[in-house]
Amino acid sequence: MxxxxxxxxxxxxxxxxxxxxxxxxxxxxxxxxxxxxxxxxxxxxxxxxxxxxxxxxxxxxxxxxxxxxxxxxxxxxxxxxxxxxxxxxxxPFPNNTTSFSNKLSELSPKFVEIYHQAEQAENAGLSELCGIGYRKALEFLVKDYAIAQHPDKESEIISSFLGKCIQEYIDNPKIKALATASTWIGNDETHYVRKHENYNVQDLKRFLTTTIAYVECELNLAEAFDFLSGSQ
Structure with missing residues (x-):
């Protein structure tokens, strides 16, 4: 207001x-x-x-x-x-942080830790640092999710650049698009020159939040399929 x-x-x-x-x-x-x-x-x-x-x-x-x-x-x-x-x-600085589901926390506990630290930086007015934190949190989420989907490729996923990991090991096209957009904006938060002047850290958070929602959706779908197959 x-x-x-x-x-x-x-x-x-x-x-x-x-x-x-x-x-x-x-x-x-x-x-x-x-x-x-x-x-x-x-x-x-x-x-x-x-x-x-x-x-x-x-x-x-x-x-x-x-x-x-x-x-x-x-x-x-x-x-x-x-x-x-x-x-x-x-x-005083706001101390509220985002709550994540148990499934997401189990999938990528490091993502949750880094995301909360980025929020604390943002709450403290450290606008030049929080974007770097959100970008790092994104990488942990994407790679942990990719490893869960392709456990036989764990070593390749861990050592790959984030962009390559998204393109080669993320199968869901919606998660692939959201994670790629988040990566591009997140990279701007870490580099001297911004390539996407019309997007900022709030847009990074917006895309990242939607990425999280789709990952959680995939986790819930996997559980539902396991439940149905085990009940037959």
Whole structure:
């Protein structure tokens, strides 16, 4: 939810008075994970010598009766009266992580561990690092799934590049397409030059989430077939 707020100049040497900003309100309290949509109790901004404006907003959550701070970044060549400030980081950091099924955790426990670490990096505002973590998590998921499908090819799968592993050892065309797209975006998170400028870490997570869903679907189908064949 976007709202317009007044923020006070925190620079004591300049102090230009209140200024209007549009900000994207947090929708969950990081302290208790309760839905949230209130305006900040106080906001202040500081413009550094490079022209970057850091906006600090203090929020109070009536559910847990605790406060949290959200920072927003603006660049000086942007009209602050029209530009919406996106959340850069929150304090305290949100500690919620994705829950995975027992089947997926058994298939690739390392994937779950790495994915949760990537989420913690993202929650801490480490946007340049979390994408690398999601890309690494993808590789463990794909290779562990490929090994489960082709146990006789384990050594080849372990030593192969991720792209080759997907093309040669992932049989489901939907998982193959999703994993390939996730790999391309994930590679951009690790390289100096981005090849796909219109896609970012959120798109990587979106494709990765769908990849996970299809892998879990395949695991459940395999169990269902085993159950039916054993009951006959």
């Amino acid at each position: 976007v709202t317009n707020i007044n923020a006070y100049d925190l620079n004591p040497a300049r102090f230009t008075g209140p200024r209007n900003f549009y900000i994207d309100l947090p929708h969950i309290c990081p302290c208790c994970s309760t839905a949230y949509s209130s305006n900040p109790s106080f906001s202040g901004f500081f413009e550094n010598t490079l022209g970057t404006i850091h906006l600090y907003s203090l929020f109070f959550c009536p559910a847990c009766e605790d406060a949290f701070l959200v920072t927003y970044d603006f660049i000086d060549d942007i009209d602050h009266n029209k530009c919406v400030g996106n959340i850069a980081v929150q304090y």
